[in-house]
Amino acid sequence: MERGDRVFPASDLAWDVADALVAWARGQGVEIVPHARVESLVIQGGLLTDLMVLRRSSPIPQRIEARCAILATGGQSYPATGSTGDGYRFAEATGHRIEPLRPSLVRIETHPTFPGAQGLTLKNVQLTLWIDGRKQASEFGEAEFTAKGLAGASVLRLSRQIVAALASGRKAEVVLDLKPALEPVKLETRLLRELATLQRGSCAQLLRTLLPSPLIGAFCAALHLDPAGPASRLQGAKLKQLLSLLKELRFEVTGHGGWEEAIVTAGGVSLKDIDPRTMASRKIENLYFAGEVLDLDANTGGYNLQIACSTGWLAGEAAARRAAGAGSEVVPLVAEPWTFDGAGPGN
DSSP, X not given: OBTTTBOOOTTOOHHHHHHHHHHHHHHTTOOOOOSEEEEEEXXXXXXXXXXXXXXXXXXXXXXXXXXXXXXXXXXXXXXXXXXXXXXXXXXXXXXXXXXXXXXXXXXXXXXXXXXXXXXXXXXXXXXXXXXXXXXXXXXXXXXXXXXXXXXXXXXXXXXXXXHHHHHTTOOEXXXXXXXXXXXXHHHHHHHXXXXXXXXXXXXXXXXXXXXXXXXXXXXXXXXXXXXXXXGGGOOHHHHHHHHHHHHOEEEEEEEEOOTTTOSEEEEXXXXXXXXXXXXXXXXXXXXXEOGXXXXXXXXXXXXXXXHHHHHHHHHHHHHHHHHHHTTOOOOOSOSSOOOOSSSOTTO
C-alpha cells in the first residue's frame, strides 16, 4: 500500500501482474493465440458468426467460427503496448456509436514553463484547477516540472477535466500552492523572520530557505531580482509578489500529452448501445464489450482497472451462459471471484 491508498505489486513491475493473469487463465484451460490480429467481424442475420484473423505464419486471413465474442481491445492510449484503436473500428463497422476519443490521465503543457526545473518533483503541494475563471477541483500531493509544463499524480487526477475543457474550447488554468500548510499571514511572518536572519545575505540565499534550488532562478526572474543581490530588496511590493508566487503560482494550460503517453482513453463505444447487466451489444446480441474500448473511464487510483475487471467479469459470464445455451462446451474465463490477499489473482 502506497500514498493515496494505491496498491502495486511487490516487484513494482506491471508485467508480473500480466504474467500471473496469463498463467492463471492457461491453468483454467483457456487457449491463447499470440501473434494473431483480428481483421474484421463477420455478421450475418444480425448475429456474429466468425472472426477473420490474420496470423503471422500466413498472409491470408483465417476464418474462425465464433458463437460469441467479447471485444476487449483496450483504448487508443499507449500504442506501444498494442492498443491501436482497432476495437473502435470493429464497433463502428457493426453499427455502434463511438463517442469522441481523447487522451486522459496525461501530463499538461503550460505557460509559463520552468525548463530549469525539469525533472523536479514537489511533494505535499496543492494544485487547483480553474476553468473559465471558476474553481473546479483541487488536489493535494505530488507535481513534477517537465520541459513543457507539469506532470505527476496531482496533475493526472486533474487532467481528465482539463482535456475535456480544452476539447470544448474552454480556458483552463492550474494554480500551484507551494506552501499549503502555511496560511498567507503565517508565511509572511516566516518570510520576515528569514529576512531578519539574513540581513546581509543574498536573494538566492533567502529563497533557498523556501524553495528547491531549481526554482530559485525562475523566481528571481519573475521578481526581477539579481540572485546575488541583497535579500533586503525583498520589501514592500516585492515581498507581496513573492508571497503570491509561493501561494498562487499560476499556469495557463496550453495543451496536453498525446496518445503515446496517456494512461487511459476517454470516449469510446457509447454506453447507450450496451446492456449494463451483461455488457451485451444492443445491436449484435452475441457480441459483448469490456474495458477501455467503452465510453467509460475514471480517475487514477485503480478505478480504471476496476472498470476493466468488472465489465470483463460481466461480459465473460454472460457470453459463457449464451455459448453454453447454444450447446458448446464452455471453459469460463474466471472460475471464481478474485481475492486480493497479496498472493495474486485467484489465490
